[in-house]
Amino acid sequence: MNGLTFDIAHLLAGSLVLVSFMMLYQDRLFALINVFALHAVVLALSVAWQAYIQEAHHLYITAAIALVFKAIVIPVGLHRIIQRLGIHRDIETAVGIGPTMLAGIGLVTLSMVLMLRVTPEADPLAREDLAFALSIILLGLLVMVTRRNAVSQVVGFMSLENGLVLAATGAKGMPLVVEISVAFSILIAFIVIGVFLFRIRERFDSVDVGALDDYRGERQ
Numbered sequence: 001m002n003g004l005t006f007d008i009a010h011l012l013a014g015s016l017v018l019v020s021f022m023m024l025y026q027d028r029l030f031a032l033i034n035v036f037a038l039h040a041v042v043l044a045l046s047v048a049w050q051a052y053i054q055e056a057h058h059l060y061i062t063a064a065i066a067l068v069f070k071a072i073v074i075p076v077g078l079h080r081i082i083q084r085l086g087i088h089r090d091i092e093t094a095v096g097i098g099p100t101m102l103a104g105i106g107l108v109t110l111s112m113v114l115m116l117r118v119t120p121e122a123d124p125l126a127r128e129d130l131a132f133a134l135s136i137i138l139l140g141l142l143v144m145v146t147r148r149n150a151v152s153q154v155v156g157f158m159s160l161e162n163g164l165v166l167a168a169t170g171a172k173g174m175p176l177v178v179e180i181s182v183a184f185s186i187l188i189a190f191i192v193i194g195v196f197l198f199r200i201r202e203r204f205d206s207v208d209v210g211a212l213d214d215y216r217g218e219r220q
Contacts (some may be wrong), residue, residue: 005053009125012046013132013166017108020139023159024104025097029151033078036155040070043162050169053125059169066165074158082151095146107138129170136163154193 019039026032044067051059093100115131122130140160144153 006125009046009049009053010128012042012049013129013170015042016046016162016166017132017135017139020136020143020159021101021104023143023155024100024139024146027093027097029082029149030079032152032155033075033082036078036159037071037075039159039162040066040075043165044071046166047169050129062165062169066162070158070162078151078155085151093146094148100142100146104139104142107142108135111135111138126170130167133163133167133170136160136166139163 016039019035019042022035023032023039026035044063047059047066048063051057051063095103111134112131115134116127119127119130137160140156140158140163143156143159147153147156
């Protein structure tokens, strides 16, 4: 593998981490969903590049699935859900943006140190992709735990799954049937989550998870 090939793969995987930080920074639902769509586009480009350098043509289908479902279908669906729910407003966060960004930097540093130390014999490209993928997974989890709004937690969950796809493709890919199964599972999960969002909105007149704590009497 020549240096340019490696650099482009590194640039695309690193761009995914950068877009994950952009999601952490967003405090409006529409902006958060748009950044998630950008996350999916960069993932599709990264997977397509992996398909080219690994000569694994089935990964082009994985890239197409990411582009169609995650960059178009799911963001459009989320936009329509929040329009019907009437929640065009800022996202309530459990922690301020500043501490959240610092926590994100710490998680990325931890991912790099951990993955590069435990995979010294692995292929350099796979090592880099695994380190970036773990960073994206942890940043997705951070989005989920620092947002009170259920829609933003769904976006965090979806971005977390993007990290799993990057890890699978970087480690010389995975069977196409598995990727298609995962993609449809995510789509079905999105539909089920959408139904639950409407039910929560009808029951509590809000999609903030803090309303559930109030209902259970767990928050004063």
